[in-house]
Amino acid sequence: xxxxxxxxxxxxxxxxxxxxxxxxxxxxxxxxxxxxxxxxxxxxxxxxxxxxxxxxxxxxxxxxxxxxxxxx
Numbered sequence: 770x771x772x773x774x775x776x777x778x779x780x781x782x783x784x785x786x787x788x789x790x791x792x793x794x795x796x797x798x799x800x801x802x803x804x805x806x807x808x809x810x811x812x813x814x815x816x817x818x819x820x821x822x823x824x825x826x827x828x829x830x831x832x833x834x835x836x837x838x839x840x841x
Contacts, residue, residue, distance in 0.1 A: 773801075789803055789804065
């Protein structure tokens with residue numbers, strides 16, 4: 770996996786945070802992985818509503834990261 774980008778997000782709800790932590794334990798996955806999967810699923814759903822093609826965007830991002838002097 771490539772080097773990640775850190776963000777800080779205010780979930781706005783202690784219950785949502787507890788649910789994410791519970792899912793992490795239940796699925797034996799890091800919280801990061803739970804969040805990434807949820808975002809990928811959400812963005813994938815946007816594809817059908819006329820938004821940018823998520824997979825093409827990720828491919829372009831991967832190519833950008835491989836360009837010397839970019840994304841590192």
